[in-house]
Amino acid sequence: MMFFLEAKKIRDVVFVKEQECPINEEFDKYDNVSYHIVGFLNKKPVCCAKILKKKDEKWYLGRIAVLKENRDQNLVFDLMKYLIEFFIKNINQKELYLNAQIYALNFYKKLNFNEIGETFFEANIEHIKMVRFF
Known part of the structure; x- marks a missing residue:
């Protein structure tokens, strides 16, 4: 749960306020059992994500998010590199999944994630499930 409060603030701004995700869908039962990763710039939390094991x-x-004022600084790429390294070192499984918003599909493909299945809507935003094999 370390850094959850910082992550929660970022997620509230990005997903609840900007993308109008219903707050009851943004914060879920997995938050209590997830690794919360927060990136800082000049000691200020500016990006976040979580790693979790589902049912x-x-x-x-x-919940990969970067504050709007920091999106032009390539932080999401650095965050993703860190998440993948963290996953390899600490969890060491053969597959890592994510539900990508459609606009970010090509970004995740560049990080060796592949689409699986059909598109679906989550919080009124079109997504597709992706996987990366190690």
């Missing part, structure tokens, strides 16, 4: 026993990246 299907698969590991997921989720």
Whole structure:
């Protein structure tokens, strides 16, 4: 739960306020059992994500967010590199999943994630499930 409060503030701004995600869908039962990763710039929390194991026993990246004023600084790429390294060192499983918003599909493909299944809507935003194999 370390850094959850910082992550919660970022997620509230990015997902609840900017993307109008219902707050009851933004924060879920997995928050209590997730690794919360927060990136800082000049000691200020500016990006976040979580790594979690869902009921299907698969590991997921989720709630990847960067504050609007910091999006032009390539922080999401650095955050993703860190998340993947953290996953390899600490969890060491063969597959890592995420539910990508459609606009970010090509970004995740560059990080060796592949689409699986059909698109679906989560919090009124179109997504597709992706996986990366190690």
